[in-house]
Amino acid sequence: MIQARFDLSYPGFELHAEFQVFAHGVIGLFGPSGSGKTTLLRCIAGLERRVDGMLQVKDEVWQDGANRLPVHRRPLSYVFQEASLFPHLSVRQNLEYGLKRIPPEQRRVQLEQAIEWLGLNKLIGRASPAGLSGGERQRVAIARALLTSPRLLLMDEPLSALDAASKREILPYLERLHGELDIPVIYVSHALDEVARLADQLVLMEQGRVIASGALNEMLGRLDLPTAHLDEAGSVIEARVGAHDEEYHLTRLDFSGGSLWASKVERAIGSVVRARVLARDVSIATAMPHCSSISNILEARIDGIQDEGPDRVSLRLAVGVRQMLLARITRRSRDQLGLAPGMAVFAQVKSVALMV
């Protein structure tokens, strides 16, 4: 477990954050700008000086009241928003900076491994990081962080300073790390898309406080949280690749609630993928629709309904085993169909985004 409680006040800003998460996988730290995500991450790293609180990572206490382990003694790594490479060192020396400071017997990530994972083969010979692109710099920074063999990796919006192309370039690397490394990652982001794609657990912040934390799926499906009311609200489904339809260029995804067809992905049958279904792409029918362009139809049960402004409502749907879907429909549709909690309905999924 990672248990944390921090109190900090600056003129004009206060942080009173407390949360508890499992120390594995990616923990998304999500909230609007100015909610204190970065400050909380800096508290965890020990970079904030005047902070009172408590921090325990697995069985190690990193802070207890005013007793703080200094930053360099905490077995963590930090990837900042800007890559922050050392300009006076070559790319290789940047990578080795942290590595050299770890006793050989404690090194669990080797230089060659990090170079391969982050695709740095062509960059390793550069005499200076000056000529690297934004995406390349961030990949070097991530590799440099991993090479300290951290027991906790902190990432502060590592993609936010990058353009869309660089983001697309880095995301697969991050997902790959997720699969290959057993290091818990706390990942700060204000982009729900990124969090939905990478995180397993979610810590939600608002105005310097943690308002909820828990498993990603559960959190995304909760109608009482702000995440359900964002434009890009939606749910995440872990599914298995069931079949490919070569003729129509589609892939079938199987999960406990049924099957969904998505645009074809180059993944082996049986491999597990993560799919995202936006609330606005889900519509409701009370009878099995037969003549519809939407071929993804799931049996569902209405679990909760909440008004979303004067014209729309959000629905929480239970499908399969412990899987939630969010749907956003008009208030009129709800009344015309007489939708109420507990009703069995059919969810029509217009589009499935695969996170691969």
Next chain:
Amino acid sequence: MESAFSTADLSAIWLTFKLAAVVTAILLLVGTPIAWWLARTRSWWKGPVGAVVALPIVLPPTVIGFYLLVAMGPSGSIGHFTQALGIGLLPFTFAGLVIASVLYSLPFVVQPLQNAFEAIPERALETAATLRASALDTFFSVALPLAKPGFLTASVLGFAHTVGEFGVVLMIGGNIPDKTRVVSVQIYDHVEAMEYASAHWLSAGMVVFAFVVLLALYTLNPTGKRK
């Protein structure tokens, strides 16, 4: 015309370079921690300490020389101390000249270093800490290399300023051949003795030296240069 420089001139030149070299080395050792502290501290003392370090820029050298002479004299605090140590008194010795020059040239070393340290982003130091570097380790592996241009400027200015001092030397060191008679004092002697030719040679040498040093500083040091 005979040899341009007399033996006494050459002795003064050698003494001046020795003094400047020793003083520059001490200044870098003493000035670096002061500059680092001034660049990083949020203490109330930053202002007063910075002002004290900068005093020699504003004060007439005779004032600094006068107070040092008093302090290092038989009834001054430094004088008591050096006598207790069995070193004797410092005025009119090379060691006394070194101490006086260090104080006199301190701002010329501290200020470029402080500027260089202040230009290092906090983020670079934080990054080093998250990569397991202690504060001291970070200082040597990140701060010093990033402040290299500042060190070059500080060394050149400290050295050159020591070579160029006159008032403090005259107050503290007097005019003892081979011990405290530096080039600037030697020129003064030549002029007093109406030896204008000799004064010309030494003065022209100083001008050339100053020009070469500053030229080297501006061409070698890329700080502030736009690409």
